[in-house]
Amino acid sequence: MHILYVDESGDPGKHKYSSPHFILSGLIIAQDDWSLCLSNLKTFRKSVYTKYGLNQRTEIHASELIRINNLKKYQAIRKTNRINILKDYASQIPMIFCNSKIINICLKVEEFPEADIFELAWSRLLQRYDTYLKKDAKDKGLVIIDDTDSIKLQNLQRKMRVYNPIPSHYDNGSYNAPINNILEDPFSRNSNQSYFIQTVDVIAHLLYRKEFPKGSLKKYGLEYQFNKFEPILLKRASKEDSLGIVRK
Numbered sequence: 001m002h003i004l005y006v007d008e009s010g011d012p013g014k015h016k017y018s019s020p021h022f023i024l025s026g027l028i029i030a031q032d033d034w035s036l037c038l039s040n041l042k043t044f045r046k047s048v049y050t051k052y053g054l055n056q057r058t059e060i061h062a063s064e065l066i067r068i069n070n071l072k073k074y075q076a077i078r079k080t081n082r083i084n085i086l087k088d089y090a091s092q093i094p095m096i097f098c099n100s101k102i103i104n105i106c107l108k109v110e111e112f113p114e115a116d117i118f119e120l121a122w123s124r125l126l127q128r129y130d131t132y133l134k135k136d137a138k139d140k141g142l143v144i145i146d147d148t149d150s151i152k153l154q155n156l157q158r159k160m161r162v163y164n165p166i167p168s169h170y171d172n173g174s175y176n177a178p179i180n181n182i183l184e185d186p187f188s189r190n191s192n193q194s195y196f197i198q199t200v201d202v203i204a205h206l207l208y209r210k211e212f213p214k215g216s217l218k219k220y221g222l223e224y225q226f227n228k229f230e231p232i233l234l235k236r237a238s239k240e241d242s243l244g245i246v247r248k
Helices: 031-052 062-066 071-077 079-095 117-137 148-160 195-211 213-222 222-232
Strands: 001-010 022-032 101-108 141-145 165-167 174-177
Touching: 001 031, 001 195, 022 031, 022 079, 022 117, 022 141, 022 195, 031 079, 031 195, 062 195, 079 195, 079 222, 101 195, 101 222, 117 141, 117 174, 117 213, 141 148, 195 222, 213 222
Parallel strands: 001 141
Antiparallel strands: 001 022, 022 101, 165 174
């Protein structure tokens, strides 16, 4: 069994205050590696407590570490050290999850004026996860998500189990490739109760910082942190991108 933990960055809606992007990052972990990964995450969190004073039970939330809105416990840690927590996390992820793979979807909303961005991004992610399960893992898998539109995602996944048209490489047509290696509907997990969901939150946010670097944060080098994940990126997810990021 394999597990795909997923978190998002940005807003799939199209309204006045929506973000210009929608990102999904998924971390694939084999069942046999899960316990060791959790143990290593706990060790990392102990080191964060020793070095920065962040309690092991306090959620790591990437955007809050950069700019505090809700997690007031972060106020005891100065901003430079909060960003260093993110940098340390980015450095550790390829070692903690050395046998895992990361899939990334990054869509610029303006490039898909007619599309449902939520469905488009999730269909791309589920398709690539199912392909990985069939061709690489030769196994079945589950999906665990943080806070998202779970009913809409459930309906999308159920539809893709039956009908999932894929463009043919040999002609202008398509063929049906149901995503039948993903079991059950997606499971929701509160991020403050899961180190794994917190990990994909960091991955997704650092991809956002890479794609849309903010001038005021450039002095911290946040736009370079995502590249640390290169050893475990599923680059076959997109042949058109050197890091395998799916952009269309």
